[in-house]
Amino acid sequence: MTGAAMPAHTYFEDVEVGAEHETPAMTVTEAHVALYRGVTGDAPAESGIAPEILVLCLATGLGWRLERPPLVVLAFMGIEWKIVRPLRVGATIRAVSRTAVKRGMREGGVVMEDHSIVDQHGDVLQQGRFSFLVARRPA
Amino acid sequence: MTGPARRYFEEIEIGEEYVSPGRTVTEADIVLFAGLSGDYNVIHTDAEFMKTSIFGERIAHGLLGLAIQSGLLTRAMPPYATIAFTGLKWKFRTPIKIGDTIHVRGKVIGKVESPEPDRGVITLARTVLNQRGEVVQEGETDLVVERRPTA
Numbered sequence: 001m002t003g004a005a006m007p008a009h010t011y012f013e014d015v016e017v018g019a020e021h022e023t024p025a026m027t028v029t030e031a032h033v034a035l036y037r038g039v040t041g042d043a044p045a046e047s048g049i050a051p052e053i054l055v056l057c058l059a060t061g062l063g064w065r066l067e068r069p070p071l072v073v074l075a076f077m078g079i080e081w082k083i084v085r086p087l088r089v090g091a092t093i094r095a096v097s098r099t100a101v102k103r104g105m106r107e108g109g110v111v112m113e114d115h116s117i118v119d120q121h122g123d124v125l126q127q128g129r130f131s132f133l134v135a136r137r138p139a
Numbered sequence: 140m141t142g143p144a145r146r147y148f149e150e151i152e153i154g155e156e157y158v159s160p161g162r163t164v165t166e167a168d169i170v171l172f173a174g175l176s177g178d179y180n181v182i183h184t185d186a187e188f189m190k191t192s193i194f195g196e197r198i199a200h201g202l203l204g205l206a207i208q209s210g211l212l213t214r215a216m217p218p219y220a221t222i223a224f225t226g227l228k229w230k231f232r233t234p235i236k237i238g239d240t241i242h243v244r245g246k247v248i249g250k251v252e253s254p255e256p257d258r259g260v261i262t263l264a265r266t267v268l269n270q271r272g273e274v275v276q277e278g279e280t281d282l283v284v285e286r287r288p289t290a
Contacts, residue, residue: 042209
């Protein structure tokens, strides 16, 4: 992305290691599973269970609803992820995250966040680490 | 979900390879995925802004590529007697743009018996390539698969 300044965004300089965030919650429905299956061709392993990657996709969408200004992500670099337990359709998920690592590069910087997706009982469904390339604040 | 077509842990061999059909990723896929996931980041949704970016145009969500490859490889593999998908290590190497055609190559690279006698973990390496043969995404997935039931 070039230097066109976007208002109210979180740039690399604004990221604080140790900062914690919790997203709003959402209920995962059969409609999500059907839409996901239609778009991606990826199907649930068994009826009534949400495809694992759908749960991950919904959780990243929840991340965009945080109260902090959105992170200026130049590139999603990678994921290291564990699926701890399946999600039954009808469960309500939210994501909690903590900024773990921040490393400056010539073009922007790498930010690593530890994320957990939890259900309405507080049980962890999935967890792991995301790595992003984040823009520096335009001079 | 039992049937003769599902392959048990014992029947899956290290080095087995699978090649999926191709799929062209369209603007409609990206728009639908934004609506489904709630990820409306400008890099996926604002064509005018993206004209000024290093990519020159909107790019697909990385997770859309991850999800599409999952669907594609499933179409190319004899089904496993899968109990659970438990782990993912993934790198997004280069963006998928509107109109790109991707396919995925899978290879069995790991096979480890679990402490429980009825299951084991199969690790599949996956490489997602575009129409120019460039690696757009790659990584590994761990699947817990049933062992053949003892009579």
